[in-house]
Amino acid sequence: MQYREALQRKDGKWDYTVTWDKVTRPAGYCATKCSGHETKEEAEECYRIYMIDNASYRNVPFDEDRRDQHHKCEICGIWTMCRAQVDPIEEHFLCPEHLNKESLLKVVPAPGCSASSW
Numbered sequence: 001m002q003y004r005e006a007l008q009r010k011d012g013k014w015d016y017t018v019t020w021d022k023v024t025r026p027a028g029y030c031a032t033k034c035s036g037h038e039t040k041e042e043a044e045e046c047y048r049i050y051m052i053d054n055a056s057y058r059n060v061p062f063d064e065d066r067r068d069q070h071h072k073c074e075i076c077g078i079w080t081m082c083r084a085q086v087d088p089i090e091e092h093f094l095c096p097e098h099l100n101k102e103s104l105l106k107v108v109p110a111p112g113c114s115a116s117s118w
């Protein structure tokens with residue numbers, strides 16, 4: 001199991017962390033370029049931005065024969081197969097016009113605390 005959550009350090013600052021096999025480590029930018037956050041929400045936002053900066057975009061052309069696999073763009077609602085993967089388990093459907101970082105900032109929720117088995 002892998003656990004992800006914002007944790008308070010001994011010095012009072014917050015890091016977003018991943019716990020894997022009982023070993024907890026700072027994750028995302030908290031592991032590299034930031035030196036801790038004043039609040040839990042800031043640490044979560046830090047990881048959210050990290051996920052968005054590292055998102056992978058799949059621009060799939062509209063395909064009439066695979067209509068059933070289309071989803072509504074989360075910004076404008078038109079049908080699309082384009083998607084952005086922000087996390088191994090989280091995908092967002094966005095049309096070609098909205099397949100960008102600006103849209104992801106609007107649709108990706110704060111990571112919060114999660115446990116997953118991947």
Ligand SMILES: [Zn+2]
Nearest residue numbers: 029030034046
């Ligand atoms: Zn951070």
Ligand SMILES: [Zn+2]
Nearest residue numbers: 073076095098
């Ligand atoms: Zn759209």
